[in-house]
Amino acid sequence: MKIEFGLEDLAKYPFLKEAGDYVKGLSLSIEDLRQDDYQPALKRAKERVIEAIQKNFISIEILEPNLEILSFPLALMLVKAIGIDYFMHRYSLAESLRAERLLEKEKKSIISNIFKSAFNVNLISTEHDVFDFKMSMIDYLIRATHFHKPEWKLINRIVEKGFVYVKTHELVRLMREEIRRIVYERMKSLSLPKIPENIKEIVDEISKALPPVPSKELQEVTPGMFPPCVMHVLDLLQKGQNVPHYGRFLLTSYFLGIGKSVDEVINIYPKAPDFSERLTRYQVEHIAGMRGGRRRYKVPSCRTLITHGLCFKDEILCDRIKNPLQFGRKPVNFKKKN
Amino acid sequence: MAISMDNKTIEFLKRTFREFYYKNSSKINAPIRMNEREFGYMSFDKVMIRHLSFQTEGELRAFLVKEVPHSVYYSCAYYHEPTLSMDEKGWKGADLIFDIDADSIPTNCKEEHDKWVCKDCNFMGKGKRPENCPKCGSMRIDEENWACSLCLDATKNEAIKLIDFLLEDFGISKDKIKVHFSGSRGYHVTVEESSLEGLDQLARNEISDYISGMGFSLESLGIAKGASYDDMRRSLPSINEPGWRGRIASFFTKLEFEGYDETNKDIRDKILYAYGKMGYKGFEDFTKEIVNKLSANIDVMVTTDIHRIFRLPNTLHGNTGMLKKKCDDLISFSPLIDAVVLSNEPVKLFVDKAPKFALKGNSFGPYNSEKVILPLFASVYLVGKGLAKVIDSD
Structure with a gap:
């Protein structure tokens, strides 16, 4: 069954393939973008990018659906033209947050259609007092395991005959990462045409307005040197992505555990726009046992990391270890590999 | 404690196992999608060989008679290339498997x-x-450690609870759930050919936490610090609710609280009454105990390991000589009788030390550094555990 969306819906959710088809249907060429008709769409695209990268925010007001729909692929082109991966990630995150805000207020039928079209997830609308939908346990688990608060654990959900009950805002939160990825992948796979002068100018203007990219210190880390769970958190930091609280705890306790000083650990955290040295120092010193209860926190065990969804076990290198600190200290059992 | 196995004893075990596989070859069935699975085995010299693959049932049967392994294993996982190293196999998916082991279930015996x-x-x-x-x-x-019939009954009860979770909460159809006695001290419950096959380690961890009752929060029951009784009453579960909430509510119907008059009252009032009596901390501990009772005691490390190998059904357990046997009716299954498949042929043994034990409806022991003549099945049971050696078996 073909899913139908109105123009208004496509303007709200321009990452939908139906929105892409709509733009394709306009048969625009890059040269057309010089024309005055398209300047409002380019202006909105520029606004999208600057808002997104500076404030992690994209406004949800829709003045004119056509213009809004068109501004999305244009914005992707602009970010791609800046050519820095970090900004592509930031932009994608802001787009997903925008979609999340809109979905929160959306009609149930439209939500179902979006989930079917964009993620191939079937939602069943329920008449439950608290929950709006139920979804298959598999669809739920694939996504919910990335969240670490107790309410996302399967055991704390209502699970019935293979279905999990969810509220609209939970559902929307579950899909944020997926929307982010759709936007990012779309940008990544975009091949840039030769860009006309007027657009080059816009790209330059945007570039001047952008915050600095976080420190490169992290890139000196050699893969395989640290356990995969620690590498995963380092990787998130490197990409400027959200690091769950427990991930920061793992990283700090691990590096303190292998003998790094408080200052060295603070330096591991990139100087992202929201970086506060004072706060980071306080947290690191707390974990090091120099503050609060004067208790030095231990590195969480592999078992605990599995529960928090932070274990990325390497079959060979992590064999027989129970704590990330044992990584590389126990002899590797290569026999298993034969 | 164990006595080391001499050559004569090893030869005895190998001869016994070979004869069994030779006579029962037709009962060894290939697991589904056999050629996508990794096989491994342990020899009687305790050397582990992995990354094998079989294409046909005949090949597998011939292998058992020829190699006579102490234990044979197959992977829960399906691979593109099962014989390559772990990194290169190409993981396609894995059965969802649960292991319930008598060792981890506390029993008085x-x-x-x-x-x-x-x-x-x-x-x-x-x-x-x-x-x-x-x-x-x-x-x-x-x-x-011994798994006596009391231990194995307790283990079976855990398997029954587990299966209820699989059917009622996860909606897995009955025909996809297979239960096997492991051949030693527990049960393996396998879900094959289901849409859960592609789930990763993290998702399986959630499933095993769900079944083993790990991480249950009072908030999900509707109890929150600082919330009014009216609000909590609205959020508490009714007995007809699915999932953990319903299980806990139903459990409350069986409980009695001093001074509480049950007549014409909803289960939510009873839960609130208990909460009022115990306070947050007391009620939290109380709920933990309930969750503990209702959960199934599975080995969580087994379920989350998506590359693990398991004993192949219908093969002998090298430590006991018992069969890993499918339980078509778990309730009536009696492992210490139904999984004992070796003959009654007499064997002369020296038993170092063994407590009293029962097998195939017969009672044996206790033994203390003595020579005895026992039927083959009981001999292999003691020898496999390293408690006896063979003096004469021909």
């Missing part, structure tokens, strides 16, 4: 039949082994 001895100072004791030797503090401790 363990104090009678389980023993441990410190390898460093020879200090010994009965029951569950301590983490460290109480005398010298060493962690090198040898255990001798």
Whole structure:
């Protein structure tokens, strides 16, 4: 069954393939973008990018659906033209947050259609007092395991005959990462045409307005040197992505555990726009046992990391270890590999 | 505690196993999608060989008769290339498997039949082994655990609870769930050919936490610090609710609280009454106990390991000589009778030390450094556990 969306819906959710088809249907060429008709769409695209990268925010007001729909692929082109991966990630995150805000207020039928079209997830609308939908346990688990608060654990959900009950805002939160990825992948796979002068100018203007990219210190880390769970958190930091609280705890306790000083650990955290040295120092010193209860926190065990969804076990290198600190200290059992 | 196995004893075991596989070859069935699975085995010299693959049932049967392994394993996982190294196999998916082991289920009889001895100072004791030797503090401790019929009944109860979760909560159809006695001290419950096959380690961890009751929060029951009783009453579960909430509510119907008059009252009032009496902390501990009772005691590490290998059904367990056997009717299945498949042929043994035990409806022992003649199935059982050696078996 073909899913139908109105123009208004496509303007709200321009990452939908139906929105892409709509733009394709306009048969625009890059040269057309010089024309005055398209300047409002380019202006909105520029606004999208600057808002997104500076404030992690994209406004949800829709003045004119056509213009809004068109501004999305244009914005992707602009970010791609800046050519820095970090900004592509930031932009994608802001787009997903925008979609999340809109979905929160959306009609149930439209939500179902979006989930079917964009993620191939079937939602069943329920008449439950608290929950709006139920979804298959598999669809739920694939996504919910990335969240670490107790309410996302399967055991704390209502699970019935293979279905999990969810509220609209939970559902929307579950899909944020997926929307982010759709936007990012779309940008990544975009091949840039030769860009006309007027657009080059816009790209330059945007570039001047952008915050600095976080420190490169992290890139000196050699893969395989640290356990995969620690590498995963380092990787998130490197990409400027959200690091769950427990991930920061793992990283700090691990590096303190292998003998790094408080200052060295603070330096591991990139100087992202929201970086506060004072706060980071306080947290690191707390974990090091120099503050609060004067208790030095231990590195969480592999078992605990599995529960928090932070274990990325390497079959060979992590064999027989129970704590990330044992990584590389126990002899590797290569026999298993034969 | 165990006595080392001499050549004569090893030869005896190999001969017994070979004969069994030769006579029962037609009963060895290929697991579904056999050629996508990794196989492995342990020889009687205790060498582990992995990354094997079989294409046909005939090939597998011939292998068992020729190699006569102590134990044969197959992977829960499906691979593109099962014989390559772990990194190169190409994981496609895995059956969802649960292991319930008598060792991790507390039973009173363990104090009678389980023993441990410190390898460093020879200090010994009965029951569950301590983490460290109480005398010298060493962690090198040898255990001798038995799974008696009481232990195995307790294990079966856990399997029954597990299956209820699979059917009712996860909606897995009955025909996809297979239950096997492991051939030693527990049960394997396998879900094959289901849409859960592609789930990763994290998702399986959630499933095993769900079943084993790990991480249940009072908030999900509707109890929150600082919330009014009216609000909590609205959020508490009714007995007809699915999932953990419903299970807990139903459990409350069986409980009695002093001073509480049940007549014409909703289960939510009873839960609130208990909460009011106990306070947050007390109620939290109380709920933990309930969750513990209702959960199934599975080995969570097994379920989350998506590359693990498991004993192949219808093969012998090298430590007991019993069969890993499918339980078509779990309730009536009696492992110490139904999984005993070796013959009654007499064998002359020297038994070092063994407690009283029952197999195939017969009672044996206790033995203390003595020569005895036992039927083959009981001989292999003691020899496999390293408690006896063969004097004469021909």
